[in-house]
Amino acid sequence: MQAQAPLRIPVFVVVPPRALLLDLAGPMEVLRKTNLEQASVHFDVTYIGPSPDVASSIGLCLSGIAPLPARLPDDALVIISGAVDEPLGSAVREEAEDGPLEAAIVAWLRRGIRPGMRLATICSGALLAAQAGLLDGRECTTHHAAIAELKRLAPLAKLRENRLYVEDGDRLTSAGITSGIDLMLYIVAREVGHATALSVARYLVVYLRRGGSDPQLSPWLEGRNHIHPAIHRAQDLVAAEPARDWSVAQLASAAGASPRNLSRLFNEHAQMSVTEYVNRIRIALARELVTDSRLDMESVAERTGFSSARQFRRAWRRLHDTAPSQERLSTRKA
Known part of the structure; x- marks a missing residue:
């Protein structure tokens, strides 16, 4: 009997300038290990951005980033990772260079994210979504250092402070850094099942929390x-x-x-x-x-x-x- 083909979920990861590396690496390690743990669901990850090369938060250069696509599939999961003010070992932030790149991401989000399409933000990635008007009327969160800025950029959003992550319909936002892993484990549990999420969490040696609003350890772990x-x-x-x-x-x-x-x-x-x-x-x-x-x-x-x-x-x-x-x-x- 021929094995059933896996459900393939297209994942587009937006890489901003000055990308905070853990915002990218943590959640993507969750998806990488999930693909290895089981065969029923496969996350097809593509890294996209306005520049093919960016300097990460720790000074490591990231390359091979695909251009922002003209159109996304309806079943896409779009993830916007966060950025830092000044990468490790860099000079003062180059506002003139980074500003247009961030503006290109915001413009792309505004025209590319259609109703019903899932959007997840990690850390300060929520600020880019806010500028695109994608968090208006939605419950959301971000890193505690960016809360005030998110309030300014999205006055119509329902901001939730001191939360690991927040889900409001097809919008998912996280506090970032390591909580991006929590958010991705939650998505894996929803798409693949708790058993796989548990196995991945144990491999990564992290706690699996049940929900973003729950500060306690998940009953599943x-x-x-x-x-x-x-x-x-x-x-x-x-x-x-x-x-x-x-x-x-x-x-x-x-x-x-x-x-x-x-x-x-x-x-x-x-x-x-x-x-x-x-x-x-x-x-x-x-x-x-x-x-x-x-x-x-x-x-x-x-x-x-x-x-x-x-x-x-x-x-x-x-x-x-x-x-x-x-x-x-x-x-x-x-």
């Missing part, structure tokens, strides 16, 4: 701040299929441990029992269904591996102060 391979194998299986009827014996067999030893290892390294870990992952998935769908609670329970809505609500109450229905209502009001 909670209990994984360890390097024990047997537990990781069991946790990967649960993350890939949370609704499956996992028993300690099944997970122990897959992890290459006895049920008793796996239980001991979970308590020692994950700081929770196997059953508690499974329920936390199921509730994390259930919360997504509660807040992002109109499914009734019986359907949510069924899709997340609980035998009944009553069992689901009991497990929910152990982790949340409000009922699932209240969570759905408060999320929609926000």
Whole structure:
């Protein structure tokens, strides 16, 4: 049987003058590793900009940058990375040289980003999107050092400070630097799945946060701040299929441990029992269904591996102060 061709997502990364290298390298390493981890989705990355060569924030020259395309495909994901005032080892910023290049990016964004096309900004990349009018009326964020400038450039935007990243429809903005990695992991989780995002996060040795507004560790990575391979194998299986009827014996067999030893290892390294870990992952998935769908609670329970809505609500109450229905209502009001 012939393997199914992967879904290909065209990604266009806008490289500005004085590009902050970590804004580019961090998120793109997420996509590179994602392409290697699985075969169902492939991110086709193209670096574009008004100049074929730019000096990066650390003084390293970036070359081979393609011109800004005349037209983008409808399914494109456009990413605008940030810039720095003065690259490492450089002279004072060349305003006369960089100004026209930034203006070319803004003009291209204004005519090239069509309604429904996804746009993600990293760090001060939000300032270029703001100048193009692409953040008007949208919730957004940027690096804390650029907040005041973003307010000035986008007075109609709904600025959110002290956030890792913000999603408002087809606009995604991040605080930049390392939070660009958080944003890209979030996109990977949406497009490919949590199991792949978890694997990539672990490879990069970073925390995977559930949402930009949540300062706490994601339930998908909670209990994984360890390097024990047997537990990781069991946790990967649960993350890939949370609704499956996992028993300690099944997970122990897959992890290459006895049920008793796996239980001991979970308590020692994950700081929770196997059953508690499974329920936390199921509730994390259930919360997504509660807040992002109109499914009734019986359907949510069924899709997340609980035998009944009553069992689901009991497990929910152990982790949340409000009922699932209240969570759905408060999320929609926000």
